Amino acid sequence: MATAGAGKQARFKCLRCGYEYTDVYAPDRERTCPKCRSNSVRRLRK
């Protein structure tokens, strides 16, 4: 299934520690917070 925005830069927020960062949006890749290693990482939309 094609996902909109895949391969583009996106803002992410960790819902465990609150850390925000920018990364490439890859729907087929596991998201992990670079700070606390949690997987509860939300892709922020504008």
Place this chain on the structure above:
Amino acid sequence: MMDAGRHPNIELMTYTEIENITGYVGNFHVTVRRKARFVDESECTACGDCVPVCPVIRPNEFEMGLSTRRAIYIPFPQAVPAAYLINIDECLGDVPIACGKCLEACDKKCIDFDMKDRIERFEVGAIIVATGLDVFDPTGLDEYGYTRYPNVITSLEFERLISAGGPTEGHFIRPSDRKQPKRIGFIQCVGSRTEISPDGPNPDGSRGHPYCSNICCMNTVKDSLLLKDHYPDTEITVFYMDIRAFGKGFEDLYRSSKEKGVRYVRGLPGKIREDPTTHNLLVTVENTTAGRLETHELDMVVLSVGFVPPEDGHIKKLLTLSNTSDGFLLEAHPKLRPVDAPAKGVFFAGCVESPKDIKDSVTQASAAAARAQRLLNKDRVSVEAITAWVDHDLCTACGICVKVCPYGAITADPKQKIKAVVTEASCAGCGACAAECPQDAIVMRNFTDLQIMAQVEAALAENPEEKTLVFACNWCSYAGADLAGVSRLQYPANTRVVRTMCSGRVDEDFVWRAFELGAAMVLVSGCHFGDCHYMTANHHTQKRVDKMWDRMERWGIRPERLQLEWISAAEGQKFARVMREIEEMRRQVTREEIEETKAIIAKRWRKRRK
């Protein structure tokens, strides 16, 4: 190969490509394209009279380009059938003015330029995928000078040079001056065990891959022994990170190689330079055992190249297969079903699943054949009672379930309003379709919405504001929670776990119902990406939770109250840690917030349900 070609129960289709595969376990429909050879393989006696007259000369792929072949050729000496074929893209044609010399040379008149590709269709009960692997291309490693220095070769080129059937008939010579090299170096781990990092020197994997290619160490040990047997006075140096000689008799071979005088230097060379007059190679390396920088002058360097997964994604797509993070195909279970594909009736043999040596490939191929035979001997296929079925009174033929099914087990046609039908023999029971169905028309046997809702309600029947509700997938997270328990790891006692076969089964409704009942925190937990027992079903979990977070924000509920975590069966400690962290978050959720959430859910979710 010869045995397979002669076996009465094996039909070997060479020079053939798979066009399409449909159907399911026990009933696969396969369409193949049998490419035109332009030589009648049943008549050709491989006399070779056509070869010398062919004027087209091309590099011989089997000999790694170290010798040439003609446009009419046998791909390799042991090929079955032992018959010639014409590469029509290279051939000048049969028009006499252009060429047609092979036609004249062939006494048996086997050559037919009017031959066409043939499409054949047949049915099979099981499929064994044995498409092998590719070799790492070392041209990206400029420091080794593979493209600049003629005496830097790969281990595959070495195999051809030392082979009695190779281009030099087994006389080992170096390419620059055709003299026998006296000092040979082997460099290990070329293209293997190299980190890929977006910010590092290897962002795209062109300098290598993170995994060990498994056989390179023993291949070098074997090559060194071969050289010592043929040319005892050859000085051999092996540059390595560590020698991985596990396996029956391998340590003895390694020791034998050292006893015969092969020198092992722990350290990988940083750079190779060439003496332009002699074409000798100067290899600079940090010998980490001796703790010094050394420069070795060698006549020839062999790059022990690793392996990469085959690029062909066609078969993978046709059979709805998935791959692990290293690019090799994902097995149904790494320990319990190592030769089974997640798709039923499909099995793996050899390096398509992971790099392995001949012995392991034969073992796996035997196991795959036995697994396939066991399947074919049955009249009926049993499936676990966890498959999906569609209530056609509710189905609107939207086709969402077709898109999310990792196994291609559902058919529907939204344009013609043909409602969804589940091929139960192909269904593995992940439940992603049931979770995504907007009409709740798909029912998972033994994991129905009603059954799971009942569990949610029971778990939150008393003091729900003090509970954390966890949806855990059967294979990884539930087993991880179990491991935490049996390991006596401390995690909060107010954790309530609801088991689903896959995290992809966790319907939005389950989460909203939990919040409506007053749950303070909800955790959705599944297998790590690449480990999902239902291939990519957990990717849909991520997307669904993303949507729920957005919705929670719109509705005025803190998205932090819904957590997502990938926990494997071996990560009992992670499960305990995550639950402790979530408990900290739960304590910050006030009763007022919970009451407010209940009111929002009652209004928004119930309205949406109507």
